[in-house]
Amino acid sequence: MLASRRHRLRHFLWHAVRGAWNNPLLTAEVRQLIRNKGWAPPNDRAPFGADGKLILDNFAGEDFLYMHRQMIREVNDLLAQEGEPSLDAWPAMPRPGENPDFAVPAAWAYADPNQSAADNAQMTASLQRLKSDAYADNPIGIWETFYTSPNNLRRLSLGALGNLLEMTIHNSFHMRWASQPFGYMPSPNLEDVNAIDPQWDSVEYDYLGDTYSSHVNPFFWYLHGWADACIDKWTAANGVGDIQWTGTWTGKLEAGWSLGQPEALTAKVREEAMTGHHQSDADLRDMEEIVQRLGSCKVIRNFYDLLLQP
């Protein structure tokens, strides 16, 4: 279900649209096309401003927490239907040597044919640093202490917490626990990418460094379980009962998907997976077109792009 093209596009686009929304490179025409297709974030709510700075008071960070909470709920609903136990979460970030099941996968040398040699070298160096034992203490341990302190949680709105979590510990996590993928899906920012090749829909493509595949990887759910528990730590620290969510954007979803009733979609997704071909329905075509148009503006930023930032 998670490896289906539909679910991959949905997760990829949710991150890509909001990440690009205030980017000056995104043209008015493409913005309007995304609006027309129902994929614009409500109230233009995005984590970054046009200057690239984080916006901590617009509830975009709530969207991040809310959407991933929905994803967890959907998977747990499906697991319950199958008589399987619910997803597990990490109660704390795994420490080096602590649990072999959660060992950090080995670093590798980047040899992405879509990147220059210099960029591959820089990505390799960044990856080694992110995967080092020292990185577990600084910054991960420092971040973890900061985000789980009730005193700090009392000084942050839920949206500020979500935005900061996403852009610090969460993003680093994705590359730290990534394994070398069997290949590198070309970024849609590259001019010659018109559609995502179906080879990247293979269940083996579970690269944590790409929003198209990260949610297919089991580590994704351990981490997002940890992040989800931060919501509960925040409500406890602030004495909040029921959260009055403002940021509840989950992208453009089929009826039922966001209402705790995933049966209809999972049936569709299962059928696709079993027949091995993709139905040409309008939602899929819309998502593919938006990916391509965002790429033409070169505004898609993925986890692996972080490796190019010093």
Ligand SMILES: [Cu+2]
């Ligand atoms: Cu995500």
